[in-house]
Amino acid sequence: MAIGSGLGAQIGIAPESVYGTYVAPTKFIEFTKESLVLQKTTAQSAGIAAGRLLPLSSRRVVTQRQGSGSLEMEVTTKAMGVLLQTLMGTTVTPVQQESTDAYLQAHLLIDTVGKSLTIQKGIPLTTGTVTRKNFVGCKIISAEFSCEVGGMLTAAFEIDSKDCEETSVLATASYPTMAPFHFMQMAVKTGTYGAEVARSGVRKMSLKIERPMAAERFYAGASGLKAEPISNDQVKVTGSLEMDYVDTILDDLHTSDAATSLLWEFVGAEIAPSYNERITFKIPAIRFDDAPPTVEGFDVVKPTLSFTGLYDGTNPVAIEYVSTDVTL
DSSP states (O other): OOOSSGGGOEEEEEEOSSTTOOOOOOEEOOEEEEOOEEEEEEEEOOOOOTTOOSOOGGGEEEEEEEEEEEEEEEOBSSSOHHHHHHHHBOOOOOEEOTTSSOEEEEEEBOOOTTOOEEEEEEEEOTTSOEEEEEEEEEEEEEEEEEEETTOBOEEEEEEEESEEEOOSOOOOOOOOOOOBOBGGGEEEEEESTTSOEEOSOEEEEEEEEEOOEEOOOBOTTSTTOBOOOEEOSOOEEEEEEEEOOOOSHHHHHHHHTOOEEEEEEEEEEEEETTEEEEEEEEEEEEEEEEOOOOOOSSSOOOOEEEEEEEOOSSOOOEEEEEESOSOO
């Protein structure tokens, strides 16, 4: 029996080969918060019958089903590949680095058609019995990564789901040995793509990738369930930097509206000589939208610089992930 509270909860995931078709979870996510729920659309008959004061219970019907919600977690040194692949779209096979235990995953930003997940949520009753809800056809429609002074690198994934079923059995959770990425490992670099230089004074950074989709594709003959969402707008990449006003390098970029490459990196423990656990976010061109260095009192000036990520015409937005994961 599990603990009869959130301490006994679990989240398992598996990539689907066919959108909306259940696949038994093979990886289990250490999460901090989730809000995945079934959403049903109902219709109630409005027929008039002499003397009837209330609608008939038997005349209420469910016309559509879908699911949505979020997963919040710390970004860890293992087991992140499936989520990153579903967000970014590229089919990734980890590449062994020389003859070491380090494997590189290069997640490039492309269309996410065909990339969906089964997400199984285990929810404990107070008795310790764990109920299950299996969300199928899960598409990641946005992800926000953030890290600040003294904190962990965190991620919040927004999910759109085709349906939720409760018949498939609860998988037994198991977790690899891993560690979180955190502020001590963080570097923020800007400059020419491939030769970025570390910036001083950064106290917090966040990065959001939004994937607009047509997610209301309900058609006749589909039992009230949606077809796979498809991209219906350009990807939006935005973020912000909170920093002490130690120099004017980024402020000058705001003034000129010039582009710069952004590299946000976390380097963890050594796996083998020359190879460390690592996650790197590469945005080939950003332009600052707002960077007000304002004086608000006696304290150090602390501007927040917001930016938009753009395409430089050559290099894709990418997330590189180096771990000991041989497979996603």
